[in-house]
Amino acid sequence: MRDAYIVTSVRTPGCRRGKGALAQTRPEDLLVTALNAVIERTPGVEKKEVEDVLIGCAFPEAEQGLNIGRIAVQMAEFPDDTCGVTVNRFCASGLEAIALQAARIKAGWCEVAIGGGLESMSIVPMGGNMPRPHPAWAKKNPDVYISMGITAENVANRYKITRQMQDEFAFHSQMKAANAQKNGLFKEIVPTPAARFKEKNGQWGEETFIQDFDDGVRADTTIEGLGKLKPAFSAMGSVTAGNSSQTTDGAAATLIMSGEAVKKFGLKPIAKVVAYAVAGCKADEMGVGPAYAIPKVLKMAGLKVEDIGIFEVNEAFASQAIYSMQQLGLYDKRELWACDSDKRIININGGAIALGHPLGCTGAKLCAQLMTGMQVKGAKYGVESMCIGGGMGAAALFELCE
Numbered sequence: 564m565r566d567a568y569i570v571t572s573v574r575t576p577g578c579r580r581g582k583g584a585l586a587q588t589r590p591e592d593l594l595v596t597a598l599n600a601v602i603e604r605t606p607g608v609e610k611k612e613v614e615d616v617l618i619g620c621a622f623p624e625a626e627q628g629l630n631i632g633r634i635a636v637q638m639a640e641f642p643d644d645t646c647g648v649t650v651n652r653f654c655a656s657g658l659e660a661i662a663l664q665a666a667r668i669k670a671g672w673c674e675v676a677i678g679g680g681l682e683s684m685s686i687v688p689m690g691g692n693m694p695r696p697h698p699a700w701a702k703k704n705p706d707v708y709i710s711m712g713i714t715a716e717n718v719a720n721r722y723k724i725t726r727q728m729q730d731e732f733a734f735h736s737q738m739k740a741a742n743a744q745k746n747g748l749f750k751e752i753v754p755t756p757a758a759r760f761k762e763k764n765g766q767w768g769e770e771t772f773i774q775d776f777d778d779g780v781r782a783d784t785t786i787e788g789l790g791k792l793k794p795a796f797s798a799m800g801s802v803t804a805g806n807s808s809q810t811t812d813g814a815a816a817t818l819i820m821s822g823e824a825v826k827k828f829g830l831k832p833i834a835k836v837v838a839y840a841v842a843g844c845k846a847d848e849m850g851v852g853p854a855y856a857i858p859k860v861l862k863m864a865g866l867k868v869e870d871i872g873i874f875e876v877n878e879a880f881a882s883q884a885i886y887s888m889q890q891l892g893l894y895d896k897r898e899l900w901a902c903d904s905d906k907r908i909i910n911i912n913g914g915a916i917a918l919g920h921p922l923g924c925t926g927a928k929l930c931a932q933l934m935t936g937m938q939v940k941g942a943k944y945g946v947e948s949m950c951i952g953g954g955m956g957a958a959a960l961f962e963l964c965e
């Protein structure tokens with residue numbers, strides 16, 4: 564099989580649902596920004612070279628429906644030859660898009676492709692505009708449709724992940740993100756045109772501005788402050804707004820090529836896509852997914868946890884991220900994830916608790932963050948993973964190019 568190379572990987576900032584900078588920007592426009600940027604940041608490659616664009620989206624309906632993959636390609640003025648498609652594996656959708664494009668390139672079916680992700684949680688709510696669970700099935704299997712927050716409570720209760728552990732983990736996520744923001748470490752962010760509707764002299768009009776940072780980071784977070792927050796999903800629970808991922812708007816895109824295409828354009832790729840795995844688990848504790856998906860992808864490549872130089876493990880909730888890290892033998896080694904440790908290799912610049920989790924975009928967003936991190940650290944192998952609503956985990960393994 565051939566190799567598939569990541570050449571460029573970018574993301575818009577992640578901004579808070581409803582209250583954030585991208586809340587009034589159409590999802591198509593966010594995606595167009597990411598698609599344009601991935602081409603602009605790849606010297607010598609024009610839009611006409613891209614055969615296909617695959618976009619992950621967790622609620623592909625309304626403004627982000629109607630095959631947003633193809634619509635965004637047309638809005639971004641790729642030629643008619645460039646195709647577009649949408650894929651949904653909930654929180655892994657963006658990674659699924661990258662993995663599928665890589666697989667097509669490896670198989671020899673394609674030379675140059677984009678995989679990406681999109682979610683405007685402000686404009687299309689989590690759960691969709693009109694959820695219609697199957698009535699008879701839902702009665703017998705309510706777990707399949709329960710709130711993600713309740714699945715996080717289940718993980719915390721079943722595996723004894725205390726409130727204190729969750730708040731401590733959340734604090735570190737915020738501090739890592741605040742430090743990265745202060746020091747300009749999010750090199751993969753594309754300054755993004757955003758829209759805001761404003762009233763002026765009795766007239767409503769749209770103004771645009773440029774947003775270039777993640778606006779959910781709370782640099783003033785303290786463990787004491789986190790400890791005062793009320794449970795968000797269950798009166799007696801431990802999962803709060805402070806130790807859950809934020810609901811967020813964002814888009815991301817990754818340009819992937821065959822070795823032949825890399826040579827033709829004279830490019831220096833960032834990393835190879837080595838392998839991708841998905842693993843199923845119980846729906847009512849979907850957060851444990853990475854504990855199964857990461858060993859599965861490592862086994863495919865004949866590697867061990869110790870071989871991995873950097874991880875991006877999505878922080879859907881602190882409880883599930885901690886449990887997954889425990890299962891991999893990573894949580895007890897505090898130096899591997901703590902904000903005050905130079906040896907940290909897990910979510911080095913913070914995770915979704917601080918930076919947000921724009922569902923279908925997240926897999927592509929984490930890829931962009933991982934590519935930045937692998938280059939900075941010179942990590943030979945990097946792993947990206949996340950849990951998935953309905954009861955799954957996904958994980959991808961990347962190898963840094965010399």
Ligand SMILES: CC(C)(COP(=O)(O)OP(=O)(O)OC[C@H]1O[C@@H](n2cnc3c(N)ncnc32)[C@H](O)[C@@H]1OP(=O)(O)O)[C@@H](O)C(=O)NCCC(=O)NCCS
Pocket residue numbers: 654711712737781784785788789792795803804805807808809810879880920950951952
């Ligand atoms: C938990 C959840 C319901 C909270 O929603 P929310 O109330 O809109 O959350 P916010 O981020 O606005 O925080 C609410 C309040 O908590 C407090 N808070 C949040 N983070 C805090 C922190 N780090 N320190 C101190 N206070 C904090 C603040 O008072 C904040 O209000 P403010 O924004 O006016 O300051 C929502 O984030 C959620 O559903 N997350 C999970 C999403 C999910 O399920 N994704 C899929 C996973 S599979």
